[in-house]
Amino acid sequence: MIPSITAILTMAAPLLFATLGALVSERAGVLAVFMDGAITLSGCLAIAFTLATGSPLAGFAAAAGCTVLFLFAVALFTERTGANPFLAGLSVNLFAAGLTSWLSSSLFGTRGVVDLASRGVAVAVPNMAVTSAAFGCAVLFALVFRFTTFGLRLGVAGTSARALSVRGIFPARYRVASWCIAAFMASCAGSALAFGLGAYVPNLSAGRGWTALAAVFLGYRRPLPCVAAVLLFTAAEYITNILQGIGGLPSTLILGLPYALALLVFVLVRPGAGRKPGIFR
């Protein structure tokens, strides 16, 4: 029992990072649909920079910097042009798929798995530290949302942007900031996945970005209930892995589970009920 709980807590870290990132953007009213692509892109960049520098920390920092900068540019474009945030997020996912395949081919000479160990870089990231960081972030986010001006304004930017405008505050700045924070959290998730495997694999996120969006709504848009939602999803993933291991479930079918699960949550929780703005028109 204890090993199972430990395994679930360890497995939950990347999804928790992603969920918290998506939560920030959802509170600002611009749900980060790009999480899935941003996780894969940052994972690819983390491996590339780690191979270049020999340091996982430098690899993570550089990957996070690039991902945040990229999403900052997209957020700025979205705000300046009034683009649909959902389509903008989807285009990031598509772009990430193309860019990672280009980066993988041009830098590593393969579109398949890029293993750090076989290229002479040893990475030993302690699982406990990553898990603690993820759960620590959940507590930190709960405190920021509850007790800081930034957290309060972020929430108002999502529910009543006009109220902020009337007070002379730019809601657009909070929306852009929320995407940058989401991009950083996606980088944490992508790096945790890549370093956990010790390799970059195509479609690294495996739908976790979409599961994260579902967890946000299953957790009623609050950080600590989101932790419970993430643990529930991770326990389901853990059981699925066991089933796959004993040959009870084809691996191809598992690829669709995060999306099916996300759709089921949206049907059950009905996040659009009583809401007008944002992507839940």
Place this chain on the structure above:
Amino acid sequence: MRRFLAPLTAIGTGLLVITVFLALSSEDPAGTLRQFFTRPFSSWWHLGNMLNMAGLLALAATGSAIALKSGSFNLGGEAQIYAPGLITALILAAGRGTEPGLMGGMAVFAGALAAAVIAGALLAFVPALLKARANISELLSSFLLSAALLPVLDYLVGGPLRDQSKNLLATPPIAAWFRIHPLARPSLFNVSFFVAAGLAVIAGVILRKTGPGYRLRVTGIAPDFARFAGFPANGIAMAGMSLSGALHGLTGFFAITGTWYVCHQGLSGGMGWSALAAALIARQNPFAVIPSALLLAWLETATDSALLSTRFGFDSTSIVQAVILLVISARALPLGPANGRAARGKPA
């Protein structure tokens, strides 16, 4: 002229970005770019296949445009092409060894066509129903339903329904008498291009000149006003989405009967996204869908051709689709006077 600014900017940006990627991927950038611009027109094989691809794109793009006109985003195009394609392949491969006769053959062909269209329509109807009943954005539900179904379809094609006698991850080929013959051999260009063009024109005329078309457009622009005017807004939106799915289903049908003759793994291959991009470039106008599908088909064929002379391959289609989708999604490009304070999120 201003109305063409956004589509032209989107296409131009997509073109620019992909040429940069291609040039960076090649040891001979000039040669690669020459291939990019000339290869699609260098032979009947390239030109015919490009036109064939444009026909399939135009068919699905007309569907996307109808959904957009009715006020809905249909992001489930991939599965709405793939699933009907699989159904078509299964029905038309079932009677392979025995000649069905003219009437029997026509009946089976029509049955496969109807099944494909209905399957596509159903897959689009579900998100429309969820929107009408539970206020769940069809943007999310149509995408998630499609993304959840694609691995299932891949599993079926590569597993239980696979042709065990071949090494391909594909279903058994359809019978020869069900295949739509090419009009310009050796390319695959066939009558489906003209069907697509005809349906786009019919859709355009219905939307512009008929009562149902008017009601659909009004519902898309102002659903509350449509309800006030007594139009069944929810029903019209559902009809728009279902029609969109039906046309995607028809695309899957023609992809099997006119192009592939088998349903292989990953049949849709990004076609749903390209169709949506084509509809957005056409500004949801079915009449403009044909040229916009031609442009996109050229862009994809040119990229594929140029990739042959690069050092390595990559997922170029996703990059083109992403750039076009991002640029075209902008309501107010910073190129025109529409770029007001509201779009920038300035305080009042």
